[in-house]
Amino acid sequence: MTLNFNGNTSTMTTSRSFTYSYSTVYVTSTTYKVDGDYVATSSHPFTAWLLKNGTALAVEIGQHNDTGAQAASDVQTYFGGFASVQGFLQEQSLYSNLFRSNGTSLVTIGSQTFTVTNYVAVSLPETIQLCNGEADTLTFYNLSEGTPSGSTVELPTYANIAASTSSGKHFAFTVQITAFTVA
Secondary structure, eight states, rough: OOEEEEEEEEEOOEEEEEEEEEEEEEOOOOEEEEEEESSSSEEEEEEEEETTTEEEEEEEEEEEEEEEEHHHHHHHHHHHHHHHHHHHHHHHTGGGGGGEEEEEEEEEEEEEEEEEEEEESSSSEEEEEEETOOOOEEEEEEEEOOOOTTSOEEEEEEEEEEETTTSSSSSEEEEEEEEOOOO
């Protein structure tokens, strides 16, 4: 599958636009090989080898091949758009009583038109206690996901989320898939 994300993120002190692109090179019974590019102020092409459980085996950036903890850190950086949305999808699953479907809609991305389910917070602001003892307080939450024709993967197509953390940080981001290919 090939994914292209465009988005914006901001904190109290910075704001930036970004693009993430990912393309699956191959899939084995245990591993994905993914080529990608992260563009904020400049292009950062990379190749990642990931276990299907999400563990980073290696990430190659330029002439460097990172493994272990550095590869995991690279994945958080270079898969940021996708990882952020996946993280909120996991929270949505864990805290299902805090979110509700706001209906469905049709989206067209490239040549594909398919149905997505739109999710919102039941009430705002909404504080979520995290496993590490911290808390995120959501102040805005819209997320859409659906399964494109020919795929079995539920794909997050849009997220617009704002929150503050218990450590006093504020963030907001919008991420939208602008293109994909089902392989």
